[in-house]
Amino acid sequence: MNVVDPDRRPRRPRRVVAWEWARANLFDGPVNTVLTLATTAFLVWAIPIAVRWLIVDAVGFTGDVAACKAASGACWAFLRVKGDVILTGTYPFDERWRAQAAAVVTMVTVVAALFWRGGFVSLAGLFLAGCLADLALLSGGVFGLTPVDATRWNGLPLVLFLSVFTMALALPIGVVLALARKSRAVVVRAVAIAWIEAIRGIPMVAVLFAGVFILPLMMPPGQHVSSMISIFVVLTIFHAAYFAEDVRSGLDDFDRGQIEAAYSIGLTHWRTLRLVVLPQALRTALPALTNSIIGGFKDTSLVAIVGLFDLMATSRLATADVEWQAYSLEANIVVGLFYLVTCIGVSERFRRLAEIAPER
Amino acid sequence: MAATPTAVSTLDRPPPKPALFTRRRVRSAAWQTALALVVIAAGYFAHLNVTRNLAASGVAIDFGFLTREAGFDVSEQLIAYTPKDSYARVLLVGLLNTLLLAATTLALSTAVGLAVGVALTSRNWLVRVLSRTYVEVLRNLPKLLIVLALYIAMVRGLPLVRAAWTLPGGALLANRGLYLPWPEIPVGGAVLAAISAVWAVATIVWARAVRRHQDLTGVRRPLALPSLLGLAVALAVANLTGAVDLHWSMPALKGFNIVGGAHLTVQFTALWVSLSVYHASQIAEIVRGGIVSVDKGQREAAAALGLRPGRVLRLIVLPQAIRVIVPPLGNQYLNLIKNTSIALAVGYSDLVGVMNTAVNQTFRPVELMLVVMGVFLAVNLTTAAALNWFAVATRPVGRET
Numbered sequence: 001m002n003v004v005d006p007d008r009r010p011r012r013p014r015r016v017v018a019w020e021w022a023r024a025n026l027f028d029g030p031v032n033t034v035l036t037l038a039t040t041a042f043l044v045w046a047i048p049i050a051v052r053w054l055i056v057d058a059v060g061f062t063g064d065v066a067a068c069k070a071a072s073g074a075c076w077a078f079l080r081v082k083g084d085v086i087l088t089g090t091y092p093f094d095e096r097w098r099a100q101a102a103a104v105v106t107m108v109t110v111v112a113a114l115f116w117r118g119g120f121v122s123l124a125g126l127f128l129a130g131c132l133a134d135l136a137l138l139s140g141g142v143f144g145l146t147p148v149d150a151t152r153w154n155g156l157p158l159v160l161f162l163s164v165f166t167m168a169l170a171l172p173i174g175v176v177l178a179l180a181r182k183s184r185a186v187v188v189r190a191v192a193i194a195w196i197e198a199i200r201g202i203p204m205v206a207v208l209f210a211g212v213f214i215l216p217l218m219m220p221p222g223q224h225v226s227s228m229i230s231i232f233v234v235l236t237i238f239h240a241a242y243f244a245e246d247v248r249s250g251l252d253d254f255d256r257g258q259i260e261a262a263y264s265i266g267l268t269h270w271r272t273l274r275l276v277v278l279p280q281a282l283r284t285a286l287p288a289l290t291n292s293i294i295g296g297f298k299d300t301s302l303v304a305i306v307g308l309f310d311l312m313a314t315s316r317l318a319t320a321d322v323e324w325q326a327y328s329l330e331a332n333i334v335v336g337l338f339y340l341v342t343c344i345g346v347s348e349r350f351r352r353l354a355e356i357a358p359e360r
Numbered sequence: 361m362a363a364t365p366t367a368v369s370t371l372d373r374p375p376p377k378p379a380l381f382t383r384r385r386v387r388s389a390a391w392q393t394a395l396a397l398v399v400i401a402a403g404y405f406a407h408l409n410v411t412r413n414l415a416a417s418g419v420a421i422d423f424g425f426l427t428r429e430a431g432f433d434v435s436e437q438l439i440a441y442t443p444k445d446s447y448a449r450v451l452l453v454g455l456l457n458t459l460l461l462a463a464t465t466l467a468l469s470t471a472v473g474l475a476v477g478v479a480l481t482s483r484n485w486l487v488r489v490l491s492r493t494y495v496e497v498l499r500n501l502p503k504l505l506i507v508l509a510l511y512i513a514m515v516r517g518l519p520l521v522r523a524a525w526t527l528p529g530g531a532l533l534a535n536r537g538l539y540l541p542w543p544e545i546p547v548g549g550a551v552l553a554a555i556s557a558v559w560a561v562a563t564i565v566w567a568r569a570v571r572r573h574q575d576l577t578g579v580r581r582p583l584a585l586p587s588l589l590g591l592a593v594a595l596a597v598a599n600l601t602g603a604v605d606l607h608w609s610m611p612a613l614k615g616f617n618i619v620g621g622a623h624l625t626v627q628f629t630a631l632w633v634s635l636s637v638y639h640a641s642q643i644a645e646i647v648r649g650g651i652v653s654v655d656k657g658q659r660e661a662a663a664a665l666g667l668r669p670g671r672v673l674r675l676i677v678l679p680q681a682i683r684v685i686v687p688p689l690g691n692q693y694l695n696l697i698k699n700t701s702i703a704l705a706v707g708y709s710d711l712v713g714v715m716n717t718a719v720n721q722t723f724r725p726v727e728l729m730l731v732v733m734g735v736f737l738a739v740n741l742t743t744a745a746a747l748n749w750f751a752v753a754t755r756p757v758g759r760e761t
Binding site: 035213 | 741
């Protein structure tokens, strides 16, 4: 057989390679040729429209209302004027730096957690510190900061605060729920199943309404509970149920022989769980958990429906100004880009974590 | 290797009966009792506080208000409804709206998701890149953002009714919504139903005959073509003889409004389309996963047998991929049904939206939330049961999985 040494193979001209690539990938039979032509036609039609609207006919960041009204493209000047409203909503104007700092603190917490090398306890400490720093910054009343009512925590800091810390709290609860669901104790199992299935059976919007309507009624008479706290509590309950199902899928795949092996070398029940079962089960569950975390982050925007001001609601606030009414799409695009970048970034990081986790 | 007699005798001895009160069992029972007590106490205090708080505002938990007049209007309804009707009826209207939105979204998202999922595995580079972009963008955006962006774009960007856009096929699109051509049967509905029934039975009989013939001789006779041809001929004959009057009602501008066809409101259209494209991106990923799970050798074997690419997909790949696709797809359907509740954001009167208005009017959050949660649990359990049945039904014969 005639084997060609790859180093000695004569180099073919680039044009031929490109043509062969195109033949193999674009014009491979009649069906593919038609598909290629159709998609190309679509792109030729769509791309110029998008480019014209986004760039050519758009008013830049430094423009003004008059220029925007005259132009047929996007109005990026809107973001310069209304960027503050979209980011922090009705947070007191002079204290905006606190809301911005709170958002930064949450983001730093998340990034630090994604690259954490320490143990579980220190990780919990990190989240607790981030949460307390956020609360101090947002609510004030400490370190000489002016108190700000929770109804004015809007926009980015709110979305980040609610999603990150409810999910950080829900994850250990979800693990406990998943273990409880597999427990041999009937009562424990029944409580876990009731929690998980009831929550998973109803929509998040209904859960949020329950937080706004029912939870305050459950407090002792005279005890006021702000909707921020109610939402925080029900979001945690909600996420915990979904995380529990993900972790359970990891536990289901777990090889029982390892547990028996752990017992036989003298590990206690608790240590078997902590050192043998959970590290592996959580790794198996990581893709499912990633999906739930990304979904939970995106769905935190639904708090807008029960009257909290997420980024969509602050965008509406920004376009409530008659002058700037027509530019909601610009706001939507920027908010959408934020979600795209963060979601893709976080899921990529989790994918890497699942890959570099040692396989045994 | 022979076992020693002593070993045999130890093995033969029955295991000692576990004691009734081992330390472990007692401890477990104590823990469980404690947990049960905590749960019961928490439930009791929650209930006590709810009743006391409600009593303070002069109400008690009572479902009697459901028969009282609701007094508010809804954005659209499938059954006759006026504000004079009861709360129970307005909740039913909301439920039907939810189910309509769920069913139509389910159909559209499955169709789009299947197409995009196949496109994700296409050999065509351009198609693959485009579908991948679609999936990645849609999957990483909040559904509320997609719904609101489309809704606002439709309200602001669509023309007035008198300048409505005409879409291919005769549908009209304006800022009051989407107007679709719709079949109308003023005469002979019963005859048409009879024709459909006969056609369905005939097709099944023919399909069995085709299968039998193929099993016996290996020759496959045409199935879809004669079936559809038969239906077309039957409908044409019925229409020409005047036994049935079946025609399309086309939407058209008359005066200040569009008449004819089926009218979908802007709210419904925005929700339907945006939820469909959102869920289609997730379904596409599931479909892709199913397709790539089918061993490559299967495809090559099918191609070696001389099957064309379309048939390889339809007869070899998809039936095996279904097994992998159905469980996550079922989960996706359950999510989809729950996600219709964001209808409230654009003012479509779904179950949760109606509940919200009713709570604000009556201050009966406990009763209304219980009704809504019960309904959602029932709908979800029914759907889950149906999906389970489908998963069992599509399980291939002779496979142990």
